[in-house]
Amino acid sequence: MSQLCPCGSGLALDQCCGPHIEGASWPQNAESLMRSRYTAYVLGRHQWLVETTHPDYREHVDADKLAEQTKDIKWLRLDIAATENDVPAGKKRRAF
Secondary structure: OOOEOOOOOOHHHHHHHHHHHHOOOOOHHHHHHHHHHHHHHHHHOOHHHHHHOOOOHHHOOOOHHHHHOOOOOOOOOOOOOOOOOOOOOHHHHHHO
């Protein structure tokens, strides 16, 4: 049985956020980007967090620093209050 994706979608990791984190595909909308970033935190895949930080802000983001800063955090779940359909990842800012 495949591991469930930590993002809470109910899908297997390899059918949800896994391909994004592995670099096989890019999230198609803001929700899937947010889910993949949460999953990266849970799994300690900090390089994905660097890669998905806007280039204007990436200079100060470091995978090793993120690992150190989050090493004692226990991630419980991701709650998504609302989403919008057809919003490409990175194209629209929303509070979450």
